[in-house]
Every structure is written in structure tokens, then in C-alpha cells.
Amino acid sequence: MTNHAPLHPTLALVTQRITERSAATRATYLASMAAQRKKGTQRTGMGCANMAHTTAALPKADKLKIHAERSPHLGIVTAYNDMLSAHQPYETYPQKIRDHAHALGATAQVAGGVPAMCDGVTQGAAGMELSLFSRDVIALSTAVALSHNVFDAALMLGVCDKIVPGLFMGALQFGHLSTVFVPAGPMTSGLSNDAKAKVRQQYAQGLVGRDALLESEAQAYHSPGTCTFYGTANSNQMLMEIMGLHLPGASFVNPGTPLRDALTLGAVKRAVANTGRTGEPALSLSDIVTEKALVNGIVGLLATGGSTNHTLHLVAMARAAGVLIDWDDFAELSHVIPLLARVYPNGSADVNHFHAAGGMGFLMRQLLDAGLLHADVQTVMGPGLEAYTREPWLDNGQLAWRPVPERSGDLSVLRPVSEPFSADGGLRLLQGNLGRSVVKVSAVKPEHRVVRAQAVVVSDQQDLLTLFNEGKLERDLVAVVRYQGPRANGMPELHKLTPPLAVLQDKGFKVALVTDGRMSGASGKVPAAIHLSPEALADGPIARVRDGDWITLDCERGVLELEVNERSLARRKVQHPDLSANEHGTGRELFGLFRQHAGPAEWGASPLFGTVPAEHPNATVESPSA
Structure with a gap:
């Protein structure tokens, strides 16, 4: 194991403060997870009629495995639709996952689907007023999908803005399960982000018409995969990787490539292994998502100049695990976390350039070596973050990992801690x-x-x-x-x-x-x-x-x-002002309860986890009943 610098005192202090603040809520959460965990498979003790409903549509061989109650059974929660370029690749994932599960002696079913909307489509339109709360709908939908309680592991298929936070929040209510998040990757690079931004400004000034604007946008967003700028969707991918919920190096591999397929199958293998049913130690989502892992997530957000939306989402995600973080924690960490990446809108490069320059493996190795990440965490790969300082590749067609280069491939995109773009996280x-x-x-x-x-x-x-x-x-x-x-x-x-x-x-x-x-x-x-x-x-x-x-x-x-x-x-x-116009049309009628019960922004703006503990110093920032 690499000898890293001692943990930075600010990380230690902030983590200790979060742990102390969260003691009661975290204990309640972990007790709930322990109560849901069963000896043997999760379906042990189910009634015969219940089991028959579970397997009615499955092939005979799968029925036999599941009825025997010995083989791991995986639940797939998918955000597939072909409205979102980032989620279109997921169309073919379930069958690939089922086939690979069979090869591993396991079985898999699509447990359920969750909605996935595109903020790029709804910007400036009425549908955008459903956007934030779609995160909480996704969390609820994830809970419904897993509520059948027959699965030993879960695979979360989602990429974009509210989808990953919602999957995360919902999956944590089943945190006793082995869980792996499975990305689909960014589209290949198209029109440069600087060129796209220039046309947008020209359009705003009336210097070019709608035809030129549409052509520019179409050249930028042109194929299956995530949009390539470093917004919330790609910040989600960074978070899942730095928190140990993706396979190492999985975040930014393009769709439709052999390596992408190999990483997806590798995710199935880790999900099966972490059930504890195949000889390896059991490892659940609640074992991985801890105070230290969430602090690592904040560090990653700051070091990469990630999305401001995560000052809402990451707070709500943490609360789903009984962990209480707030903006003081973000701000204090920002003072000591250097900015190591410049990806649009913080620079001219896109996430493909970031990945090619060394990507997440280089970034995480730099942070670890500087004592700016908690190394003593659990991940889907097992203990520690060393596996995440390597990059995936195909060795004679087989998924393998190798050390990332010692130096950044492009210092205009990705830098070492010794020469950051700025000394703080921005x-x-x-x-x-x-x-x-x-x-x-x-x-x-x-x-x-x-x-x-x-x-x-x-x-x-x-x-x-x-x-x-x-x-x-x-x-x-x-x-x-x-x-x-x-x-x-x-x-x-x-x-x-x-x-x-x-x-x-x-x-x-x-x-x-x-x-x-x-x-x-x-x-x-x-x-x-x-x-x-x-x-x-x-x-x-x-x-x-x-x-x-x-x-x-x-x-x-x-x-x-x-x-x-x-x-x-x-x-x-x-x-x-009269806000009644915001209450009707485009489905907004259905979200009245969400608006009424949303918590304050600093606590995630969630109707699900919106109450501020009375003992917290920021409890008076906004009354939940105001």
C-alpha cells in the first residue's frame, strides 16, 4: 500500500464534527439496516405464493435457482429512456446483466424503472419546475422497486442530474444490500464548449438567428452518452467513483465500446461477490456510505470544480444515510482543497479530455498522497481507495487495471496538488x-x-x-x-x-x-x-x-x-406575488405536497428529508413550517 501523507487536519476536524452532529440519526439508520438484513438470502422465509409471483415470468432454470434460495438474486433499477442521450445506452443493459449473472451462478431481474427528465430540454419551460422534485420521485420509485424484498444485491442504472441522487437516496433505504452504481459514459466530443458558449451569447445579443443556435447546439449534443461539459450529470459520476460506488475508472468511458461493456459486466461481478454468498466478505451499501465517504465526495466536488447543485443533492443524499452535513462543511473544506481540474464551464476542455489527461485515477492518487482523502473507507472493490488510483483496460479482452501515468497528460486540464489551478476549491x-x-x-x-x-x-x-x-x-x-x-x-x-x-x-x-x-x-x-x-x-x-x-x-x-x-x-x-400560475399545467398540480413540505435549501430542499434537527446551530435558518 502506498504511504500517503497524514490526513489533513481540516478534513479530520470537519469529519469529526459531522460524525458528532450525526450520532443519533446515523445510529437510527444503521439500526434500521441491521433489522432488514436477513441470514441467508433476502427471500429466506417468503411464502410460497409470494415466491411464485416473484418468478412467474422467469425461465425454468432461474426459477429453480431462486426457489432453492441459495444463489444471489440481483435487482436492476433502471432510468432507461431514449429521450435522454445519457440513458439511451441502458436499453441493452438488462439482458447483458442477466446473461453475466447466469455465468456467475446468479440471477437478475429488472426490479423497476425510475423517471429521468432532461433539464436541457426543460430549461426556461414549465417542466423545469418539476425537475428538482423529480429527484425525490426517483427515490420513492427506487424504494418501490426494491420493496419486493427478494433481492440480495442491486444495480443502479442512472447518470444525469437528479437521477443519481434519487437512486442513491432510495437505495440507501435498502442499504443492507450489496449495491453497485453502473454508469453509461459520456458521448464523444463534438463542438467545443467555448464555441457553443460564444454562439449562445451572440444569439442573446441578436447577432445570430435561431438556425445558427440550433446548429451549434446539435453539434455539441450529437450522440448517445452524457453531455460532455462538467455539469451535474458528470459531477454525479465523479461522486460515485470517489465514494467507491463505481468500478475504478468507470465514470468517463464512452458508450458502445468494448471497455464500457467490460466495466458493466465487472459491476455485475462485484455486486454478486459483495453479497457474501460466493466466498468473499459481505459488503453492503450502508458499509460504504459513511461520514468519511461523504466527506470524500465533498472533496472531489471541490477539487474538480463540480456542480453547485450538489450543495443541495449531496446534503439530501447524506441525510438519507443519517448523516448531517451543511454548507459550513463545504466552505471549510473548500479553503484547503486545491482546484486540480479545469473542465467546461471552468475551462475549455470537456470530460473526455479530462479522462484522457489521467482522469479520476490521477486525481484520486494526488488527493490521497496529499492527505486530502480518507483512505480508510470501504468501496465496492473492498477496503481502501488504492484500487481507484488505477485505470481500466482490456488485457487480451479481459478487464484489468493498471497504474495511471505519473504525470498529467495535459496540465491545462488536470494538475497535481503541487501546482493546482487555485489553492482552494472555488x-x-x-x-x-x-x-x-x-x-x-x-x-x-x-x-x-x-x-x-x-x-x-x-x-x-x-x-x-x-x-x-x-x-x-x-x-x-x-x-x-x-x-x-x-x-x-x-x-x-x-x-x-x-x-x-x-x-x-x-x-x-x-x-x-x-x-x-x-x-x-x-x-x-x-x-x-x-x-x-x-x-x-x-x-x-x-x-x-x-x-x-x-x-x-x-x-x-x-x-x-x-x-x-x-x-x-x-x-x-x-x-x-400571485404564484398560482406555477401550480397548474405540465403536471405541477401533482407536486403541491412536495412544494409545501420541501425543506430549506441548505438541508437539501427535500420533502423527504427536510426537517432541521433543533439542536443544530443552523436550525433557525428557515422554519420547516414557514
Whole structure:
């Protein structure tokens, strides 16, 4: 085993704080997992009628194996649809998995499907108001799929924004099972991200028409596989790998290649082995997802400049395992985690370039050697992270792993700890009299990180776009886009604001965004204080901001301040806008309970895990019943 540097004291301190904070909730979770775990197979003791229903549609040989109750039985939970390019490859996975399970003496069934929507399709449309809560629907759907309680292991097939967090949250309720997450890989590189962004800005300025914009987008998103920029979908893949839930090096291998197929079959092999039914020690999902593994996930997010959406998702995912993390933990770790990757929107490269430069294996080896990851964790490969410092390849057609190169293949994309792109992870916590928010600065140039300007206040992103199109934003400004929180309208991404705000910044104006909504995994070069809590509908101070108020957004000092004294601010009357238009159409009627019961953004904005423990220091940030 490699001799790594001692664990960095900040990692040790933050992990200890999380562990102490989570003691009661984690103990309750682990007790539930222990109660669900059975001796023998999970279907041991099932009634004959129950067993007959389980196997009614299966081949005779599978029935015999399952009825004998000795062979491992795998449940496949799939997010397949061919609407999403990232999930289209999953169409053929179930049969491949069944065939390989048979070769290993096991059996497999599709336990269930989960929905998977594309934020790229719904950006700026009504469907985006279902997006965040689709994560919780996926968690519920995963629980339904596994509730038959006949499986000894589970394979999670999903890639994109809310799909992996939802699968993760649902699977953790069955954390007594052996579980492996199975990626499908990114599409090959198309039009460069810089070129695509340029056309988007030209379109926003009216310099090119819709035909040119569509052609540009089609060249960028052109084939099966994940979109190649480093947004939430690819941040998901990084997280699953650095937390030990993928096979090593599996995240960014393209679909339809022999290596991709070999990695999928390798995932089946590990899922079977970890049931403890084939001679290897049993290893469950709840053994892998610990406080240390979740801290490793935060470290990976910071070291790669990952999606701001995970300041929501990773919090909710942790809570599903009884672990309580918050934005203080992200911010404190960000101060000591160097930025080692530059992948669009934080650079010009895409994830294929990142993978070719050394990818996850190089990144994890650098972090381990510097004492910036917990090495003493469990993974689907067994104890420790050493296996994840190697890359997969085909040795005479067989899956094998070899050491990653000692040096990055491209220092403009991936760097060692000794010469990072920046000394910190580029994620900041902003606090002040407007509440608490996060800002991603890894793509924001230093000269744009402090903005003091007057507020332009809107309650709908389209209103800001209209002002831009009318030429009424040609000045320094802080755009305040409120009533975009989870309770107001489901917290849609406001990604369509990125091009016009970038245009204003390029013209030399000081520009920033403040919102209780989300931007996106593609948060870019304009400083954006997002996920502001408390949200406007929960009577957060953002509801009292008026046009012309001076606001300071200081990424360097972590300050978000409305320059209005406390007494004057308290005297301002708040009249919430009519939000009824956000409650109907495109299925939004069905999500009323989700909006009403969503927790605060800092606690994952989830209706499933939304309650803030009263003893937590941030318990008063937003009342769950507000």
C-alpha cells in the first residue's frame, strides 16, 4: 500500500464534527439496516405464493435457482429512456446483466424503472419546475422497486442530474444490500464548449438567428452518452467513483465500446461477490456510505470544480444515510482543497479530455498522497481507495487495471496538488443580512468576484430577460431573482440568465446575481449567490429587497449584504406575488405536497428529508413550517 501523507487536519476536524452532529440519526439508520438484513438470502422465509409471483415470468432454470434460495438474486433499477442521450445506452443493459449473472451462478431481474427528465430540454419551460422534485420521485420509485424484498444485491442504472441522487437516496433505504452504481459514459466530443458558449451569447445579443443556435447546439449534443461539459450529470459520476460506488475508472468511458461493456459486466461481478454468498466478505451499501465517504465526495466536488447543485443533492443524499452535513462543511473544506481540474464551464476542455489527461485515477492518487482523502473507507472493490488510483483496460479482452501515468497528460486540464489551478476549491459560503447562500467562483475571474451595485428586482426570470432585451440593464447591477425557491415553484434552474448576464459583464459592467433559486451545474463566469435561504416565500429578507437598494456581494470575504438598516428593513411590508400560475399545467398540480413540505435549501430542499434537527446551530435558518 502506498504511504500517503497524514490526513489533513481540516478534513479530520470537519469529519469529526459531522460524525458528532450525526450520532443519533446515523445510529437510527444503521439500526434500521441491521433489522432488514436477513441470514441467508433476502427471500429466506417468503411464502410460497409470494415466491411464485416473484418468478412467474422467469425461465425454468432461474426459477429453480431462486426457489432453492441459495444463489444471489440481483435487482436492476433502471432510468432507461431514449429521450435522454445519457440513458439511451441502458436499453441493452438488462439482458447483458442477466446473461453475466447466469455465468456467475446468479440471477437478475429488472426490479423497476425510475423517471429521468432532461433539464436541457426543460430549461426556461414549465417542466423545469418539476425537475428538482423529480429527484425525490426517483427515490420513492427506487424504494418501490426494491420493496419486493427478494433481492440480495442491486444495480443502479442512472447518470444525469437528479437521477443519481434519487437512486442513491432510495437505495440507501435498502442499504443492507450489496449495491453497485453502473454508469453509461459520456458521448464523444463534438463542438467545443467555448464555441457553443460564444454562439449562445451572440444569439442573446441578436447577432445570430435561431438556425445558427440550433446548429451549434446539435453539434455539441450529437450522440448517445452524457453531455460532455462538467455539469451535474458528470459531477454525479465523479461522486460515485470517489465514494467507491463505481468500478475504478468507470465514470468517463464512452458508450458502445468494448471497455464500457467490460466495466458493466465487472459491476455485475462485484455486486454478486459483495453479497457474501460466493466466498468473499459481505459488503453492503450502508458499509460504504459513511461520514468519511461523504466527506470524500465533498472533496472531489471541490477539487474538480463540480456542480453547485450538489450543495443541495449531496446534503439530501447524506441525510438519507443519517448523516448531517451543511454548507459550513463545504466552505471549510473548500479553503484547503486545491482546484486540480479545469473542465467546461471552468475551462475549455470537456470530460473526455479530462479522462484522457489521467482522469479520476490521477486525481484520486494526488488527493490521497496529499492527505486530502480518507483512505480508510470501504468501496465496492473492498477496503481502501488504492484500487481507484488505477485505470481500466482490456488485457487480451479481459478487464484489468493498471497504474495511471505519473504525470498529467495535459496540465491545462488536470494538475497535481503541487501546482493546482487555485489553492482552494472555488466554492464559497456567503452570509449577511440577506441570509445564507453559496457561490461557485472557480470560473469567475478575480476582478469579478466583488460587486457592489444597485438591485434590479424581479420575481420571474423572464422579466429579467425582457429588461435585457429592451436594453434596460446597461449598467452595474445586482439582479435579484426571487420566489424561485423550492416552496415557491420547485426551485427551477435559471440557466437561461447566464448568456445575457455574461454579455453585460463582457461590456465592462459590474454584474452579479442573487437568487433563492438554482443556476445550474454549468454555473459560469458571473458571480451568482444561489440557493439563498430563507427563500422569499418563507419570508426571507430577499422578499424585502427593492429596486435601487445597494447590495454588496463579496466572494473573497464571504459577504452578502443588503445596505439597508435592520429597522428600516423590518418596516417594509411584504406582499407575496400571485404564484398560482406555477401550480397548474405540465403536471405541477401533482407536486403541491412536495412544494409545501420541501425543506430549506441548505438541508437539501427535500420533502423527504427536510426537517432541521433543533439542536443544530443552523436550525433557525428557515422554519420547516414557514
